[in-house]
Amino acid sequence: MNSDIKKNRMTDVTLTLWKSDGTPLANQQVTVEQTNHDFLFGTAASDLIPLTNGEYIGGEKESAEQRAEKITALFNAVTLPFYWARFEPQKGNPITEKVKNAARWCLDHKMLTKGHPLCWHTLTADWLLDMSNAEILQAQTARIKRDVSDFRDLIDMWDVINEAVIMPVFDKYDNGITRLCKELGRIKMIKAMFETARDTNPTATLLINDFDVSSAYDILVEGCLEAGILFDVIGIQSHMHQGWWGVEKTLRVLENFERFNLPIHFTETTLVSGHLMSPEIVDLNDYQVTDWPTTPEGEERQAEQAIQHYKTLFAHPLVEGITWWDLSDGGWLNAPAGLIRKDGSIKPAYEELTKLVKGEWWVTPMKLLTNSNGEIHFSGFFGQYKC
Amino acid sequence: MNSDIKKNRMTDVTLTLWKSDGTPLANQQVTVEQTNHDFLFGTAASDLIPLTNGEYIGGEKESAEQRAEKITALFNAVTLPFYWARFEPQKGNPITEKVKNAARWCLDHKMLTKGHPLCWHTLTADWLLDMSNAEILQAQTARIKRDVSDFRDLIDMWDVINEAVIMPVFDKYDNGITRLCKELGRIKMIKAMFETARDTNPTATLLINDFDVSSAYDILVEGCLEAGILFDVIGIQSHMHQGWWGVEKTLRVLENFERFNLPIHFTETTLVSGHLMSPEIVDLNDYQVTDWPTTPEGEERQAEQAIQHYKTLFAHPLVEGITWWDLSDGGWLNAPAGLIRKDGSIKPAYEELTKLVKGEWWVTPMKLLTNSNGEIHFSGFFGQYKC
Numbered sequence: 001m002n003s004d005i006k007k008n009r010m011t012d013v014t015l016t017l018w019k020s021d022g023t024p025l026a027n028q029q030v031t032v033e034q035t036n037h038d039f040l041f042g043t044a045a046s047d048l049i050p051l052t053n054g055e056y057i058g059g060e061k062e063s064a065e066q067r068a069e070k071i072t073a074l075f076n077a078v079t080l081p082f083y084w085a086r087f088e089p090q091k092g093n094p095i096t097e098k099v100k101n102a103a104r105w106c107l108d109h110k111m112l113t114k115g116h117p118l119c120w121h122t123l124t125a126d127w128l129l130d131m132s133n134a135e136i137l138q139a140q141t142a143r144i145k146r147d148v149s150d151f152r153d154l155i156d157m158w159d160v161i162n163e164a165v166i167m168p169v170f171d172k173y174d175n176g177i178t179r180l181c182k183e184l185g186r187i188k189m190i191k192a193m194f195e196t197a198r199d200t201n202p203t204a205t206l207l208i209n210d211f212d213v214s215s216a217y218d219i220l221v222e223g224c225l226e227a228g229i230l231f232d233v234i235g236i237q238s239h240m241h242q243g244w245w246g247v248e249k250t251l252r253v254l255e256n257f258e259r260f261n262l263p264i265h266f267t268e269t270t271l272v273s274g275h276l277m278s279p280e281i282v283d284l285n286d287y288q289v290t291d292w293p294t295t296p297e298g299e300e301r302q303a304e305q306a307i308q309h310y311k312t313l314f315a316h317p318l319v320e321g322i323t324w325w326d327l328s329d330g331g332w333l334n335a336p337a338g339l340i341r342k343d344g345s346i347k348p349a350y351e352e353l354t355k356l357v358k359g360e361w362w363v364t365p366m367k368l369l370t371n372s373n374g375e376i377h378f379s380g381f382f383g384q385y386k387c
Numbered sequence: 388m389n390s391d392i393k394k395n396r397m398t399d400v401t402l403t404l405w406k407s408d409g410t411p412l413a414n415q416q417v418t419v420e421q422t423n424h425d426f427l428f429g430t431a432a433s434d435l436i437p438l439t440n441g442e443y444i445g446g447e448k449e450s451a452e453q454r455a456e457k458i459t460a461l462f463n464a465v466t467l468p469f470y471w472a473r474f475e476p477q478k479g480n481p482i483t484e485k486v487k488n489a490a491r492w493c494l495d496h497k498m499l500t501k502g503h504p505l506c507w508h509t510l511t512a513d514w515l516l517d518m519s520n521a522e523i524l525q526a527q528t529a530r531i532k533r534d535v536s537d538f539r540d541l542i543d544m545w546d547v548i549n550e551a552v553i554m555p556v557f558d559k560y561d562n563g564i565t566r567l568c569k570e571l572g573r574i575k576m577i578k579a580m581f582e583t584a585r586d587t588n589p590t591a592t593l594l595i596n597d598f599d600v601s602s603a604y605d606i607l608v609e610g611c612l613e614a615g616i617l618f619d620v621i622g623i624q625s626h627m628h629q630g631w632w633g634v635e636k637t638l639r640v641l642e643n644f645e646r647f648n649l650p651i652h653f654t655e656t657t658l659v660s661g662h663l664m665s666p667e668i669v670d671l672n673d674y675q676v677t678d679w680p681t682t683p684e685g686e687e688r689q690a691e692q693a694i695q696h697y698k699t700l701f702a703h704p705l706v707e708g709i710t711w712w713d714l715s716d717g718g719w720l721n722a723p724a725g726l727i728r729k730d731g732s733i734k735p736a737y738e739e740l741t742k743l744v745k746g747e748w749w750v751t752p753m754k755l756l757t758n759s760n761g762e763i764h765f766s767g768f769f770g771q772y773k774c
Contacts, residue, residue, distance in 0.1 A: 165606070169602070182646075185646065186609060187609055214602075215553075216601060216602040216603040219573065219603050219607045220610070222610060223607070223609060223611075223613060224610075226572075226614040227610070227613040227614065256556070259569075
């Protein structure tokens with residue numbers, strides 16, 4: 001095993017076991033096993049919403065249930081969608097209850113759930129376009145207050161603002177959030193969103209998130225921190241439709257954020273198992289295809305690169321989570337980016353990640369003998385254990 | 388004339404002329420003429436230092452004097468070099484007196500002088516490498532205090548910090564300033580330099596300056612402003628060795644900085660009159676040639692593009708200065724970037740800029756008749772006039 005993984009992800013434990021009469025449980029054989037990771041192994045899983053709301057029937061329902069089983073077998077975290085255009089297509093009619101059902105399912109299955117995102121120019125509500133900037137700001141902060149409050153204890157982790165680097169200069173189409181950000185500037189915009197989320201749920205874990213991994217992003221983070229904005233986690237997207245970054249670039253990106261000494265999540269990790277998107281495409285959304293097949297060679301490549309990518313990130317002391325995007329083929333951009341094929345079968349990458357997350361990086365049940373003081377010693381990954 | 392130039396650079400003046408006895412100078416013919424622009428038309432001119440220190444002899448001296456005449460004929464501003472490695476090659480022995488002679492020459496010729504730069508990782512003092520970061524910070528701020536103070540009233544405009552976007556991640560070679568910036572972060576570094584310069588000369592005009600015109604720079608400026616750093620001017624380099632930006636890119640770059648509503652200087656403007664540097668070169672310093680000739684076609688192109696570039700910038704309400712870089716061929720990178728050829732003759736670009744700066748944008752002597760109240764009315768460019 002990579003020595004940095006050993007150093008940064010494992011610890012030596014001494015546990016003293018007591019009998020109910022208060023004396024040490026000496027010289028007894030006990031079984032210790034890991035039940036969860038502290039590290040977040042997550043996936044985007046928007047189809048938990050229709051599944052948990054009875055919207056699938058017949059074979060579709062069965063497939064969705066099988067996918068859900070594959071989520072719980074590998075992952076301990078789920079990102080649920082809060083795209084405003086879909087969450088509240090008509091002003092005043094949010095789909096709160098539907099999303100709550102999905103979040104409750106996650107909680108019942110011991111999955112930590114993150115809401116994504118609270119503020120973003122893409123997929124924001126169309127009806128903001130009828131408002132003045134002052135009204136947009138009011139609506140956006142009211143939305144944050146409402147949703148962070150409504151979901152408290154179900155969802156206490158949020159991508160508060162998404163893609164702020166491009167937000168004020170986004171020029172694909174007019175939208176209320178870009179208008180507002182252009183007026184306020186990025187830092188005042190971010191500050192308003194974080195302060196609203198923090199006030200509403202002071203113990204929530206709040207992320208800034210971006211796909212831009214140039215200096216622009218770490219300079220923005222620095223500007224926000226100097227302006228007193230408190231991030232809990234820096235979120236980095238890594239949609240690698242154009243090819244795996246490789247270890248070197250991944251480490252270089254991480255290096256740009258190390259100086260902040262804040263936890264880092266790789267919030268949106270994509271590796272396709274089909275042909276790669278052409279490198280000259282700047283906005284991935286410009287690549288629209290009706291068919292983007294998964295291939296055997298592509299699946300081997302995806303598996304190999306997923307292993308390397310997860311090993312690189314798991315070894316880094318500041319990284320605390322990786323989210324796969326999407327779970328199944330045919331999600332965003334219709335890409336073969338899933339760990340599961342369209343027919344519901346798993347790809348090699350799913351198997352390889354399971355070997356890591358629940359194998360190499362997992363303490364399987366082991367029999368240990370307590371000493372005369374009732375102590376056992378073992379070395380394990382940060383997480384939950386039962387004894 | 389471009390209507391924006393008319394709107395942003397000209398004003399209507401009503402002037403009342405009085406006789407020494409306190410009555411209006413009615414119905415008299417007077418001559419009004421412009422003597423200077425408020426707008427800064429500048430040039431880099433490091434060879435003013437050897438010239439004003441008697442280091443040229445014979446034909447070299449004559450050539451340098453002719454170049455100096457060409458400076459005063461076209462420009463009203465000069466950028467003098469303060470590269471630390473050259474300004475103080477041995478710790479404690481700065482060439483202050485030499486540079487003062489050049490600055491004094493500029494003052495005598497009614498040229499505004501700017502010092503460039505006070506803090507930069509490139510061409511910084513080698514002897515910083517023997518110091519701890521705390522000592523480097525102390526030496527760097529002491530340098531600023533000393534030079535800003537020594538040159539007060541001769542030089543009251545400074546590029547305080549140069550290329551802060553790349554400063555902490557500059558990896559061409561180890562240097563003290565990159566080390567310090569990596570530790571402090573960009574914003575704390577910039578703050579320290581600006582506060583020192585401001586404290587030393589509160590009325591000086593202080594610039595931040597960068598070649599990076601991506602979002603990283605305007606996001607850095609925003610972060611600095613939110614952190615309370617006071618810039619007087621935002622400096623933008625435009626070394627176009629790889630080809631003229633064109634009007635569209637120039638306006639797009641300007642647009643990124645408009646929201647700050649601060650004056651903008653184009654601090655280092657290069658257009659070559661020879662072949663263009665290949666577009667795939669990222670760091671211009673990587674292009675090292677012994678010969679880079681000026682050509683007749685190149686000179687026509689340079690002249691045409693210089694006209695367009697200056698017109699674009701002169702029309703923009705926030706731009707208050709443009710500095711050409713370098714005055715003569717064979718300066719930085721040995722490029723044919725001059726307005727003057729190596730043999731001392733002027734290129735078409737020099738003539739065309741003169742036609743603008745001292746022609747189309749200049750009020751030549753005009754005879755006006757005062758009315759019965761002693762008033763004359765005229766329309767002119769912001770600047771100085773005599774009557």
